Amino acid sequence: MTILYKLGDSLYVNVTNKCPCACKFCIRIDHDNVNGEDNLWLPHDPSVEEIIEDFKNFCLEDYKELVFCGYGEPLIRIHEVIEVCKYVRSMSDIKIRVNTNGLSDLIHKKPTAHLLKGYVDGLSISLNAPTKEAYLEIVRPRFGIESFDAVLKFAEEAKEFIEDITFSVVDIIPKEQIEACRRIATERNIKFRIRTFIE
Template identity: 60%
Template sequence: MTILYDYKESLYVNITNQCPCSCVFCIRKETDHVGNSDSLWLNHEPTVEEVKEEFKKFNLEKYDEIVFCGYGEPLVRINEVIEIAKYIRSISDLKIRINTNGLSDLIHNKKTAMLLKDNIDSVSISLNAPNKTKYNEVTRPKFGEKSFDALLDFAADCKEYFEEVNFSVVDEISSEEIEEARKLADKMNIVLRVRHKN
């Protein structure tokens, strides 16, 4: 079972396979691993203690940052993310980032960005589309129509609490839609990254 895995210069933390979205471009539909990792499908959700034990097997000096991102939405387990981030802080000065779909407020039915503010350095939010219609089409969130607005609200909250907040879109959408997403990101003063599907 793969809890921690290398990808480029980062160490990734895979703590859940749960996700409220079913994105049309999701890598989980095509492969069970990222880079040279073993399968990222978990046979159970690891406890905080299990994650801590995994960290003892890695030389953290090799990495530029630690990223909560695996084959699920990490903020489904927001309490565990916070506990693990506190542990990372106690053993390392590495930057800690969360890659998220931005639907944490809907998952937990409350505002959540402020819960992360003392333990996370940066947040990357999968914007995926420039508007609600396209977002629902490509992301297929279980929360339906309210999802896109909730994502934008979460992003605005993150801007209050974190110095570094990014949006990302996958080049699965058209160049015109990417440009529209860039305008939305600029309006919110958030950097937009374009990810390549392959």
């Protein structure tokens, strides 16, 4: 079972394969890994104890950043993510980032960004569309049309607690939509990144 895996200078944490979305571009449709090595399909969601145990196989000093990402939406397990962050913080000041679809509030049916305060240094939030209709079409979230606004609200609230926030888009969406997403990010003083689609 691959819980921690290396990608570039970062160490990634694979906490779940569950996700409330079915993005048209999701890498999980055609691949079982992102680094050519580790199968990221999990036989079960690893417990906090299992995740912490796996840290014994890695030296955090070898990495620039710890990233909760993996093959699913990590904030489905926001409480476990926080417990793992507490463990990491107890022994290292490595930067901690979460790659998320930004739907944590709808997943947990309450505001959640503040829970990450003091544990997470950065958030990369998938935006991928400039309107609620376009978002629904490409991300296909199970929460329906209210999802896009929930992502924007989550990002806005997270700004109060987390310094480094980025909206990302995948480069398969139309250029004019990419530019509209860039404007959404700029208006909110949020960084913007275009990710390359992995075929």
